[in-house]
Amino acid sequence: MNVPDHLPILPVVLPLLAGIALLALRRAPLAMQRGAAVAATLALLPLALALVQATADGAHLVYKLGNWDAPYGIVLVADRLAAWMLLTTALLALFALLYALTGIDREGRHFHILFQLQLFGLNGAFLTGDLFNLFVFFEILLLASYGLLLHGGGRQRVKAGLHYVVINLVGSTLFLFAVGTLYGVTGTLNMADLAVKLAATPPENAALVQSAALLLFGVFALKAALVPLTLWLPAAYSHTSAPVAALFAIMTKVGAYSILRVYSLVAGEAAGPLAHLLDAWLVPAALATLALGMLGVVASGSLRQQAAWLVVASAGTLLIAFGLGSPAALAAGLYYLPHSTFAAAALFLLADNIARARGELADRLESGPALPRARLVGGLFFVVAIALAGLPPLSGFLGKFMLLQAALDSTRMPWVWSVVLVTGLVGVIALARSGSLLFYRTHTPHGEPAAPTNAALAPVVGLLALVAGLTVAAGPLSEFTAATAAQLTAPQHYLDAVLGGAR
Numbered sequence: 001m002n003v004p005d006h007l008p009i010l011p012v013v014l015p016l017l018a019g020i021a022l023l024a025l026r027r028a029p030l031a032m033q034r035g036a037a038v039a040a041t042l043a044l045l046p047l048a049l050a051l052v053q054a055t056a057d058g059a060h061l062v063y064k065l066g067n068w069d070a071p072y073g074i075v076l077v078a079d080r081l082a083a084w085m086l087l088t089t090a091l092l093a094l095f096a097l098l099y100a101l102t103g104i105d106r107e108g109r110h111f112h113i114l115f116q117l118q119l120f121g122l123n124g125a126f127l128t129g130d131l132f133n134l135f136v137f138f139e140i141l142l143l144a145s146y147g148l149l150l151h152g153g154g155r156q157r158v159k160a161g162l163h164y165v166v167i168n169l170v171g172s173t174l175f176l177f178a179v180g181t182l183y184g185v186t187g188t189l190n191m192a193d194l195a196v197k198l199a200a201t202p203p204e205n206a207a208l209v210q211s212a213a214l215l216l217f218g219v220f221a222l223k224a225a226l227v228p229l230t231l232w233l234p235a236a237y238s239h240t241s242a243p244v245a246a247l248f249a250i251m252t253k254v255g256a257y258s259i260l261r262v263y264s265l266v267a268g269e270a271a272g273p274l275a276h277l278l279d280a281w282l283v284p285a286a287l288a289t290l291a292l293g294m295l296g297v298v299a300s301g302s303l304r305q306q307a308a309w310l311v312v313a314s315a316g317t318l319l320i321a322f323g324l325g326s327p328a329a330l331a332a333g334l335y336y337l338p339h340s341t342f343a344a345a346a347l348f349l350l351a352d353n354i355a356r357a358r359g360e361l362a363d364r365l366e367s368g369p370a371l372p373r374a375r376l377v378g379g380l381f382f383v384v385a386i387a388l389a390g391l392p393p394l395s396g397f398l399g400k401f402m403l404l405q406a407a408l409d410s411t412r413m414p415w416v417w418s419v420v421l422v423t424g425l426v427g428v429i430a431l432a433r434s435g436s437l438l439f440y441r442t443h444t445p446h447g448e449p450a451a452p453t454n455a456a457l458a459p460v461v462g463l464l465a466l467v468a469g470l471t472v473a474a475g476p477l478s479e480f481t482a483a484t485a486a487q488l489t490a491p492q493h494y495l496d497a498v499l500g501g502a503r
Helices: 003-024 030-055 080-100 111-127 131-149 155-186 191-199 203-223 232-239 242-248 251-266 282-299 303-324 327-357 374-389 395-407 413-439 454-472 474-488 492-502
Strands: 061-064 075-078
Touching: 003 030, 003 061, 003 075, 003 111, 030 061, 030 075, 030 080, 030 111, 075 080, 075 111, 075 492, 080 111, 080 242, 080 251, 080 327, 080 454, 080 474, 111 131, 111 251, 131 155, 131 242, 131 251, 155 191, 155 203, 155 232, 191 251, 191 492, 203 251, 232 242, 232 303, 242 303, 242 327, 251 303, 251 327, 282 303, 282 413, 303 327, 303 395, 303 413, 327 374, 327 395, 327 454, 327 474, 374 395, 374 413, 374 454, 395 413, 395 454, 395 474, 454 474
Parallel strands: none
Antiparallel strands: 061 075
16 A cells, blocks of 8 residues: 555544544553553644645645545545644644543543544544535534533533534534535535536526525534534533543634635635625624623633633634635634644643642632642643733734734724734733632642642643744744645635546
């Protein structure tokens, strides 16, 4: 087998085979299961890096399953955007898994199997070139996420999980309606072929395909927690276990990725009845999402709840960039995407450390006993807060600065600048208040609190090291995201790579 030729399918096959192997090892000692899970997750890193390198020159790697040409066969497509998402997911998953090994994976059954299946769904969603298979991979990652969300049990977790399941089942049903309508009109679900055929849609079908495309946008907006489809997220993320919440930091990005991938193909300049379909919707909804997210941060009663609302706010910021649509704005959003993912995941893991050390107070934002190892934990919280608030010198500030600079050429510049800057100030105030309550307004503890261990803090440090890496390497990384944005705004290269002579 020539491995480079099969490179696009390996990030999909590896976690699937790892999940099957872990299912066979479910009665084996936990140490063996952990070793297999870590090895499989680690192996995703070189694969993602190899795809980044292989696509860095602008190439589209098209993998034809069964060697059937598109649009009749199923294809996987790796380009700069897919490779960027795969690398972000692999890095995040590694540190989330390492934190789970501190004992959280013991709290329920089949944690490592579900974790690998979640990665299978995520990687497949980023690589698929077919709209129906995007639905399939959505369902895989959602089914795995149901089990992970409920891992360990508990009344609040089950209640939040029930809401999460019901809402996503509704979303899946609407996804099928949209996909069925598009297939009925065009006779294809290959995204490249769909782009070609939708651009040539006759006038009598224009209203039908616009309705289906907007319905599909609603499904992706639900995954991305875009206003008004937001309120399911804070309860689900704040009540699940810390490593699961950390991994779920990439889940809203799947919705944002889907919006960017699908609508850059089917709603561009030459898209016929779908041209600029989202221009009137996406930026206002994203601004409202950012504002609502920061209001939720201020109103939160616990640190984990605050982290969940920060995920909502980061989704709003990301979709503002995607909604502006210019190459500079897309580049800013793609640079901000891994930063917000790693920083939010670090806060979820740190909040769990703090909750365990505070006993009955857990992570509630109330003054309480002084934390053991307060200087180290407080220092980590300070860095996380700077990252999430978008203060200099970290990559959050650079990403927002790039976004504001890109908005200068937009008619929505006053709104974007006002909302981004005001919500940034609100975030600073809310996180400063949280830090004050947790680390300054303290008293002498009664008894001996449980100190956070090095093993539990190491993944937090690792995620913050990634944020620092994004800052130090901002020059080459911003060049990569700029090249990715340029590739997205010239979709004909994608169409030619996938369809070739069939076009």
